Amino acid sequence: MSVDRGVKCAPGEQETPESGFERLVAAEQRVEPRDAMPDAYRATMVRQIAQHAHSEIIGMQPEGNWISRSPSLRRKAILLAKVQDEAGHGLYLYSAAETLGVDRDDLTRRLVEGRQKYSSIFNYPSLSYADVGVIGWLVDGAAICNQVPLCRSSYGPYARAMVRICKEESFHQRQGYELLLTMMRGSDAQREMVQDATNRWWWPSLMMFGPPDTGDAASPHGHTEQSMRWRIKRHTNDELRQRFVDMTVPQADALGVTLPDAELAWNAERGSYDFGTPDWDEFKAVISGHGPCNAERIAHRRAALDDGAWVREAAAAHAAKVNTHTLPLSMSR
Ligand SMILES: [Fe+2]
Ligand SMILES: [Fe+2]
Secondary structure, three states, X not given: OXXXXXXXXXXXXXXXXXXXXXXXHHOOOOEOOOOOOOHHHHHHHHHHHHHHHHHXXXXXXXXXXXXXXXXXXXXXXXXXXXHHHHHHHHHHHHHHHHOOOOOHHXXXXXXXXXXXXXXXXXXXXXXXXXXXXXHHHHHHHHHHHHHHHHXXXXXXXXXXXXXXXXXXXXXXXXXXXXXXXXXXXXXXXXXXXXXXXHHHHHHHHHHOOOOOOOOOOOOXXXXXXXXXXXXXXXXXXXXXXXXXXXHHHHHHHHHOOOOOOOOOEEEOOOOEEXXXXXXXXXXXXXXXXXXXXXXXXXXXHHHHHHHOHHHHHHHHHHHHHHHHHHHHHHHHO
């Protein structure tokens, strides 16, 4: 299908599907499902959106763990709403992926069979209710830094899903931070819980931005340059990580917690904070399936899939019956 949104090729130039696509993205236009696109672009978008969807769904587990043990009705309502939002994010994203010609069922199979990844962060355990607050503050905070630029992704359905998701993520971050502020005004034991949770989640949060831009741990795909050109990626991992650190350090000060990094210091020359290096060996181990909770997370997701099989079967049987019965009616109209 040709691409014509007022983005014309130069006079005398021969238009091809590839050049049409390249000009479209270079002009900051959106690629829509029926537009011609390179196979590599389609495959990259499917992988990116599916991994994102999987992360939303698996990400329900660490906090979902605490819903039944919330300390008050108010906290329970907030946490329930937050975890439900994450389910909704997963659904928008699977729908966005389906516009590229893949099937949600198949993506879920790829997840439970370990053929597609999700964010490394959700393979860490949530050990106390303070973790609910710290996950909202740091994990959703890091997700916001990663996701705001995705509202301008070149792939239309993904970009539009991200606009709504980002609005909800900012509620997630606030509810976490507000919980932590309340705990910090409480007892010494509560303050210790907040500090302990901060110590455990800080480094994994920095790893959420992916490997450093250069060096041994750098992305094995090496696709950054092409992803930038295709407007799939707009900032490098290190740029986003720096943005997150600069945003979070003043929040930690206001909260009264210490971030567990002796190298953290304001650099007046750069106008940014210097900080230490995450343990990239740990990152590699977690992302390749050897984190503290990888097996548990996948086992839980697989059990939910198996438990829900009868619902999907019943819905499919009902849809088949309804279609059969309504066919003569619709034909008579
Ligand atoms: Fe989310
Ligand atoms: Fe969230």
